[in-house]
Amino acid sequence: MPMNILGRVEAGPLPMRFVERDDIDHLQDLRDAGYVRLRFDISGRICTGATVIAITSLGRLAMCHFGPTAPGSAGP
Numbered sequence: 001m002p003m004n005i006l007g008r009v010e011a012g013p014l015p016m017r018f019v020e021r022d023d024i025d026h027l028q029d030l031r032d033a034g035y036v037r038l039r040f041d042i043s044g045r046i047c048t049g050a051t052v053i054a055i056t057s058l059g060r061l062a063m064c065h066f067g068p069t070a071p072g073s074a075g076p
């Protein structure tokens with residue numbers, strides 16, 4: 001799920017690289033929502049990885065309200 005990936009990014013050091021296709025798809029959703037800034041690794045016409053270079057202010061706000069660390073959530 002996209003918010004789970006956002007939580008992983010928030011907990012780790014930036015930049016953070018992802019190579020799994022499902023992760024890249026979720027990161028594209030987060031980018032489209034304005035939650036993260038990404039850099040894509042392209043080989044020919046194929047995306048081979050994505051690197052999160054920043055979580056935006058909107059992304060941090062979303063984590064406060066909807067993420068795994070939101071108040072009242074069960075957490076991991």
